[in-house]
Amino acid sequence: MLLASGDEVSCSAVLSSPLQGEIFVEAKATPGEVVVCALDGVGILVGKVTEVLPAGFTVDFMVKRNHRERVAARLEWHVVQADRSAQLRRAPRLVPFDRSVEVRLAETVVFAGTILNISISGAKITLRPNPGLFVGALVRIGSRLATVVRAIEGGIAVQFVEPFPADNFDERIRP
Incomplete structure (x- = not known):
């Protein structure tokens, strides 16, 4: 966020x-005061501060009529994604019978992994050796594509690109 003073500061936003x-x-x-907000996934919005709050302030954004629909669509996408993520996060986790798995980066670099736990939407995996894969990297866990969502001690946590079907998800699962 860019303040009228010229100061650039980090912020978070909840758009109603x-x-x-x-x-x-x-x-x-x-x-x-006029502020400029660069919001991830939404874009750059210019607005006027309307009220000061204990942890920040409210803003009325100056969005041209022809851009409102586009901003509204981006906001709706974020709402849908947050709801989807919350639903997937509630999925039960289990430890599969066969915990060994290959983790491939760029289809050519292969690491031996051990599944700590798995759900229909993701898994926690230890790696040998631990390459310290970057968050956001696309990897293949067994035969499934996944995105690294965080580093854990000795490995990674991933979210599968396509969740497992819930009807045949049990300890015999193989990614």
Whole structure:
């Protein structure tokens, strides 16, 4: 976020519509001040501070009529993704009978892995050797594509590109 003073600060935002939102930031602003917000997945929005809150402020965004629909579509996409992620995160985890798995990076670099636990949407895997794969890397876990979502001690946590069907998900599962 860029404040009227020229200071650039990190923030988080909750947008109630393409025209309004709450900005959570440690910096101070005054009502009427113009701010520029660069929001991941939404874009750059210019707005005026309307109210100061204990943890930030509210903003009325100045979005041209022809851009409101596009911003609204991006906001709706984020709502759907958050709901989908929350549903997948609630999926039960289990430890499969056969825990060994190959983890492939770029289809040519292969690591031996051990599944710590697995759900229909992802898995935690230790790796030998631990390459310290970057969050966001696309990998193949057995025969399934997955994205590395975080590093764990000695390995990675991944989210599968396509979740397993829930009807045949049990300890005999093989990724």
